[in-house]
Amino acid sequence: MSVVGFDFGTTNSLVSLVRGGRVINFFDDHGLPTPSVVCYEAGQVITGRAAKERLATAGLGVYGNVVRSPKVLLGNESVFVDGVERSVTDIVADFLKAVRKDATSKPARGLKDLDAAVVTIPVNFDGPRRVALRDAFRMAGIRIVQFVHEPLAALYGHMRAADDQKALLRRFDRQLVLVFDWGGGTLDLTLCRVEGGMLLQVANDGTDEVGGDVFDNALRNEVVRRVRAERGLGESVQPQPDAHARLLHRCERAKIDLSGRDRVQVYVDHFFRGVENDSLDLPLARDDLERIVGPLVDAGVARIRTLLEAAQVSPPQVALCLATGGMVNMPMIRSRLHELFGASRVHFASSGGAAIAEGAAWIAHDRAGLRLAKSVELLLARNSHLPLVKCGTQMPMEGEVCQDQWGLYCVDPRDGFAKMQLLSPMRPGPRAMPNDHRNVLGTMTIRVHPEARPFLERIQLSVEIDDDLILSARARSTMQGDTDTIEVHNLEFAVPLGGTESKPGTEPTIGSKDDQLHHAETPPRPPTEKGAVTIRANVADEILHSLVPGELWYKHHPEEFDTRREPPRIQVEERLYYQPCARCGRPINDPLCRCGSSRAAV
Amino acid sequence: MARTGPAGRDTSRFAAPAPRPKVPENLAAFVAYAYSRKGQRVALKKQTIASIGEGPPPADNFKSQIEQWSRADVLLAVPRQLLLAAMPHRSATKVWSMLLDVCLTALRAHPASADLAAHLLSPSTDDECDSVLEQAATANLGHLLDSGTGKPFATAKANALRSNLVHTAVTWLVAARGWKPRLAIASLHRHAWRGGISVPETLRALAEVKDPAPLLAVASAFVEDAQQQRRFAEDAHAREGAALVRLEELEAHASELAAKLAEQRAAYGALTERLATEQREHQNTVSHLKDDYERLRSRILRRLTRELELLDEGMLALRRDPPKVHVMADHGDRAIAGLRDEIRALQSEDSP
Numbered sequence: 001m002s003v004v005g006f007d008f009g010t011t012n013s014l015v016s017l018v019r020g021g022r023v024i025n026f027f028d029d030h031g032l033p034t035p036s037v038v039c040y041e042a043g044q045v046i047t048g049r050a051a052k053e054r055l056a057t058a059g060l061g062v063y064g065n066v067v068r069s070p071k072v073l074l075g076n077e078s079v080f081v082d083g084v085e086r087s088v089t090d091i092v093a094d095f096l097k098a099v100r101k102d103a104t105s106k107p108a109r110g111l112k113d114l115d116a117a118v119v120t121i122p123v124n125f126d127g128p129r130r131v132a133l134r135d136a137f138r139m140a141g142i143r144i145v146q147f148v149h150e151p152l153a154a155l156y157g158h159m160r161a162a163d164d165q166k167a168l169l170r171r172f173d174r175q176l177v178l179v180f181d182w183g184g185g186t187l188d189l190t191l192c193r194v195e196g197g198m199l200l201q202v203a204n205d206g207t208d209e210v211g212g213d214v215f216d217n218a219l220r221n222e223v224v225r226r227v228r229a230e231r232g233l234g235e236s237v238q239p240q241p242d243a244h245a246r247l248l249h250r251c252e253r254a255k256i257d258l259s260g261r262d263r264v265q266v267y268v269d270h271f272f273r274g275v276e277n278d279s280l281d282l283p284l285a286r287d288d289l290e291r292i293v294g295p296l297v298d299a300g301v302a303r304i305r306t307l308l309e310a311a312q313v314s315p316p317q318v319a320l321c322l323a324t325g326g327m328v329n330m331p332m333i334r335s336r337l338h339e340l341f342g343a344s345r346v347h348f349a350s351s352g353g354a355a356i357a358e359g360a361a362w363i364a365h366d367r368a369g370l371r372l373a374k375s376v377e378l379l380l381a382r383n384s385h386l387p388l389v390k391c392g393t394q395m396p397m398e399g400e401v402c403q404d405q406w407g408l409y410c411v412d413p414r415d416g417f418a419k420m421q422l423l424s425p426m427r428p429g430p431r432a433m434p435n436d437h438r439n440v441l442g443t444m445t446i447r448v449h450p451e452a453r454p455f456l457e458r459i460q461l462s463v464e465i466d467d468d469l470i471l472s473a474r475a476r477s478t479m480q481g482d483t484d485t486i487e488v489h490n491l492e493f494a495v496p497l498g499g500t501e502s503k504p505g506t507e508p509t510i511g512s513k514d515d516q517l518h519h520a521e522t523p524p525r526p527p528t529e530k531g532a533v534t535i536r537a538n539v540a541d542e543i544l545h546s547l548v549p550g551e552l553w554y555k556h557h558p559e560e561f562d563t564r565r566e567p568p569r570i571q572v573e574e575r576l577y578y579q580p581c582a583r584c585g586r587p588i589n590d591p592l593c594r595c596g597s598s599r600a601a602v
Numbered sequence: 603m604a605r606t607g608p609a610g611r612d613t614s615r616f617a618a619p620a621p622r623p624k625v626p627e628n629l630a631a632f633v634a635y636a637y638s639r640k641g642q643r644v645a646l647k648k649q650t651i652a653s654i655g656e657g658p659p660p661a662d663n664f665k666s667q668i669e670q671w672s673r674a675d676v677l678l679a680v681p682r683q684l685l686l687a688a689m690p691h692r693s694a695t696k697v698w699s700m701l702l703d704v705c706l707t708a709l710r711a712h713p714a715s716a717d718l719a720a721h722l723l724s725p726s727t728d729d730e731c732d733s734v735l736e737q738a739a740t741a742n743l744g745h746l747l748d749s750g751t752g753k754p755f756a757t758a759k760a761n762a763l764r765s766n767l768v769h770t771a772v773t774w775l776v777a778a779r780g781w782k783p784r785l786a787i788a789s790l791h792r793h794a795w796r797g798g799i800s801v802p803e804t805l806r807a808l809a810e811v812k813d814p815a816p817l818l819a820v821a822s823a824f825v826e827d828a829q830q831q832r833r834f835a836e837d838a839h840a841r842e843g844a845a846l847v848r849l850e851e852l853e854a855h856a857s858e859l860a861a862k863l864a865e866q867r868a869a870y871g872a873l874t875e876r877l878a879t880e881q882r883e884h885q886n887t888v889s890h891l892k893d894d895y896e897r898l899r900s901r902i903l904r905r906l907t908r909e910l911e912l913l914d915e916g917m918l919a920l921r922r923d924p925p926k927v928h929v930m931a932d933h934g935d936r937a938i939a940g941l942r943d944e945i946r947a948l949q950s951e952d953s954p
Contacts, residue, residue, distance in 0.1 A: 020886025024893045030907075031900025106892075253908070257936055260943075265932035269918045279922065281929060 003145055004103075005153070005360025006117035008096070008133070010069045010185025011036055011213060014357035015103045017111050018365035023161070023358045025351075026103040026111065033353050034102065036185075038095045039066045040081055047098035055245060067091050069185055072208065074129040074136075089136045096140035116143045118364040120150040120356050122188050123204035127470040127489040134468060145398050146370060147469055148363055150356045151179035151190030152495060154324045155199055156368070157359025158349060159497055169197060169497065175319035176202065180304065180337070182327035183353065184212035187300050189307050191318075193428055200373040200428040201492035203311040210300045212327045215293045219251040220244070222292045223266055227282050233275065240278075243271045247280065258286045259329055290332045301336045311426070312437070321346045324355040366498055370395040373428040373492040376441065376471060378461070379421040379537040381411045381547040382570075384434075388422070388463050389471070391430045395493065396467045403464030410457040410477070411547045412538040416450040418459055419443070419535045420475060422488065442486035443535060444475045452479065453556055454548040459539060469493070550574030626650050628657045629697075630664050633684070633704055637671045641679025641766075646687045646697075654697050668704055669711035676749055677763050678712050681705045682770040689777045702778055709774075713746055714767055722774050731781040732789045738771040739764070739793035768794045787823035905944045909937035 005016045012033035015026040028034045028048055039051035046054075054066050061068060065082035073079055073088045081091070100114045119137065121130060130147060137144050148156075155177060162168045172194040181188040187210050191202040224247070227233070239247075247268050254264045263285045271280035290297075308315060321341045327333060328348055337346045349355040362368075372393045377385040386406070396402050410418040422441040425432035448457040458478045465471045471488040540547045545560070550571030554561055561567045561575065578587055586593040625647065626632035632654065636644045671680070688701040709719040718738050725731045743763060748755050755763060772790060775781040799807070811817060916933030919926035 019889050020883065022886075022890055024889060027896070027900060029900065030904050031897060032904070106896075253912075261936070261939065263932075264936065265929050267915060267919055267926070267929045267933070269915065269922075279919070279926070281919075281926060283932075 003116045003364040004114055005357050005364050006119045007357035008071055009036055010071055011183060012353060013099055014354055016357040016361035018361045023361055025354050034099055036069050038070055038091055041065055045094045047095050070095055074132045089132055092136035093139035096137060100140055116145050118146055118148055118360045119144045120153045120360050121147050122186055122206045123149050123190060124206040127468060127487055130468040143398055148360060151181050151188050152201055153359030154181055154355040155179045155192055155322055156495055157355055157362050158322050160362040172319055176317055177320045178318045180321055180323045181325045183325035186211050189303055191311050198494045198496050200494040202428055203307055205303055205307040210296045215296055216248055216252050219292055220248050223282055227280050237272050237275055239271055240273055254284055258289050259331055262286050297332050297336060315340050324349040326353050368495050371494040373494040374424045375432055377423045379423055381538055381540050386541050395469060396465060398467050401464055401466045405462045408459040408461055408539045408541050409455040410448045410538060411454050411540050412549050412552055413448040413450055413452045413457050416447055417445050418448045418539050419445050419537055420539055421535050421537055441488045444484040444486055446475050446477045446484045447480045447482035448477045449479050455543045551578040627653050629654045629660050629700055636684050637680050644683050644687045646691055651691055651694050651697050655694060665707055668707045672708035672711035678714055678766040681708045682773050685773045685777050714743055714763055725779050728785050731775045735771055735789045736793045738768045784823040784826055787820050788827055909940045912937045
């Protein structure tokens with residue numbers, strides 16, 4: 001049984017298989033990836049290029065009886081296609097069945113059956129959509145062995161297909177690599193770090209606002225506008241019914257040809273209705289094209305800057321920019337990338353639109369299971385961190401779930417809530433430091449008994465990661481019986497190159513509690529990502545009196561504050577600072593308290 | 603060992619049938635003479651043999667007379683003497699045959715041997731003779747009554763009767779069925795001469811032996827048997843040695859064959875694996891070539907289709923009124939450029 005790499009793309013899809021040390025791509029009859037388009041016509045399901053030719057406009061979604069890029073509809077229950085309500089999962093399954101049938105119809109190329117695949121997904125593809133995609137694949141008779149992010153797959157394929165893989169690894173070891181995948185439908189960005197034979201995701205970003213189809217659409221609209229302006233045609237002059245589809249096709253062709261020449265003539269016969277000269281005829285120069293699509297290119301390149309800024313990385317720190325996807329053949333985009341990173345550090349993938357599927361095929365061939373790139377930690381009282389899932393943990397494969405449970409204590413139940421926050425260090429790797437920047441993955445709040453003494457209320461925390469790479473955390477207070485659940489969909493992953501095992505130090509163990517970060521002595525609050533809401537966590541995983549706020553601990557154990565016992569300084573300060581006013585009972589720093597000793601002194 | 607002496611002769615109750623002539627003139631007279639001897643040795647002289655052979659056949663009541671004499675011979679002592687007397691003259695076939703008939707009639711008439719008599723004619727092999735002798739030695743005589751007292755036999759008489767029965771059977775089997783004396787002695791040793799006596803009694807019995815011939819015969823038989831067994835053992839030992847040598851040779855050969863088999867199996871496994879590898883590589887090569895072909899075919903097809911579309915569109919523009927020559931020129935240029943690019947790509951791929 002062969003496990004293939006399956007790139008179910010927004011605009012195009014491709015199946016690849018590694019056989020005999022070489023990737024075989026299962027293109028359609030035109031030698032191109034299959035367009036991700038489904039058309040329901042006269043009771044028949046038409047997919048691929050034949051369905052795409054029925055489209056008169058760019059963009060994603062449902063147009064009449066044509067569904068373009070059903071992947072973007074995943075997550076919805078159903079859509080109306082030509083007035084008929086259809087399940088999105090069924091639409092995707094219809095397309096996948098056609099791709100599967102097409103790929104297996106050529107047994108001489110080595111694929112007798114297609115029933116298992118490593119499937120690529122965009123970096124912003126959330127959990128419910130992954131679940132729906134798995135269902136659709138199952139309906140099409142294909143098991144998803146594992147998901148992998150598209151840019152990560154492209155990078156893996158690039159590194160794996162190199163002639164001297166070890167030299168490449170040495171060259172980029174401990175360096176940053178930006179994968180820039182600009183396809184027909186989406187722009188996906190992933191900043192990775194090569195470390196110890198592993199490719200670790202540092203930061204991800206993705207958008208479908210500047211896909212290649214948007215370029216074609218913008219070009220088409222501009223061409224029509226200019227022709228109307230030059231010939232003085234008003235809005236009353238309408239185009240032929242299929243004219244827009246034909247013009248879109250010519251614009252796409254013009255965009256490609258302008259990569260190699262300075263000027264082309266855009267011509268569509270019988271474009272307009274009701275005028276003597278019904279053809280559309282317009283000369284288009286490369287400069288015109290760049291002016292038209294320049295804002296889109298700028299928006300795409302700006303995503304790179306945004307991503308790098310968020311990861312606190314400057315462009316010179318990026319050792320390699322791997323550009324894939326059909327759009328990177330545009331000279332304008334190439335020049336922008338050269339300007340940003342320098343020509344020597346930009347590499348345009350030779351396989352173009354097949355790079356992602358090829359990478360997935362290599363991952364399937366090497367059986368390179370995903371690992372967690374960054375630890376998932378729980379913020380504890382006094383800003384210490386309990387590692388819940390360690391960096392390097394092997395992600396579950398098909399049908400697997402890894403899970404563990406922790407017993408926690410509420411150290412300060414006075415407000416009636418136990419507050420927990422899941423964090424992830426911004427820097428990948430096993431050696432996260434207490435002061436490292438961290439991203440907030442989610443916050444849980446459960447009711448606890450406000451009158452309970454510290455450590456009396458216990459909290460059960462269970463964490464699991466399923467084969468859709470969704471982390472679910474559930475907390476329950478034992479006395480109050482309240483529960484809270486969160487799901488984390490945006491984990492970052494690593495993959496060992498060439499199926500190599502990770503270093504012993506990073507051997508995956510979910511649930512290990514012996515991390516050095518655990519309970520550092522009153523560390524300062526670590527910085528978090530911009531805009532993230534941070535909380536003051538009030539849970540601990542062991543009974544340690546110094547974790548309780550001083551004023552609360554003094555309430556229950558005043559004898560502990562005898563100076564001969566050398567109470568913790570922070571608790572003493574807290575007790576003194578939050579000492580309630582003897583008269584009004586308000587905290588001493590409460591502005592409403594007008595009977596405090598300081599005011600009295602004034 | 604059972605006693606083989608003349609014990610058991612019952613003289614008190616034995617009634618002589620007739621006055622004993624000096625020389626028996628016919629078979630009846632000889633038989634009568636033998637019974638008159640009450641189990642003592644009798645001899646058959648040449649004159650008697652001639653008389654019996656040339657004389658008239660026995661009278662009709664001769665058989666009943668024999669039966670009567672036999673029943674009177676309580677300890678069955680006479681038939682054995684008749685056989686021993688006739689054995690040296692087996693060449694006189696008629697006399698020998700007649701005396702065998704007499705003995706058989708007597709044995710059938712006697713209650714102790716009536717059952718055994720039926721089996722005396724059938725044995726043809728050594729084992730069958732041995733079986734008949736065992737039957738005689740283990741015959742149940744407890745039901746017989748002493749004709750004198752009307753009670754069961756005393757132990758001494760019962761032993762004498764069993765001894766006479768066994769030795770009569772042995773004599774018959776040796777004389778009439780050609781059983782080898784050596785085997786007969788061995789069979790007697792197994793079945794009849796059971797029980798042991800003390801060393802003094804043994805020495806006494808040996809000292810009192812007047813005629814050592816029987817001992818010599820028995821000893822000779824045992825010696826001969828032992829020698830034969832020794833020969834058998836030596837032969838078996840030699841054959842065992844040869845068999846062991848042969849076994850070692852066969853084991854060595856088997857080991858050699860096993861080693862060859864393992865070698866052949868390993869070679870077969872390697873060949874099978876190599877074949878699988880070759881097949882896999884061949885399939886991979888076929889897949890790669892097919893993939894190359896498909897890539898090239900689809901690329902050329904796509905290029906031709908695209909350029910044809912351009913030229914087709916340019917032709918449409920050219921046919922318009924007025925003709926749009928600039929469109930045709932542009933599309934022609936682009937098509938030609940595209941085809942040139944493809945030709946260059948093909949040429950670069952052709953070069954190694």
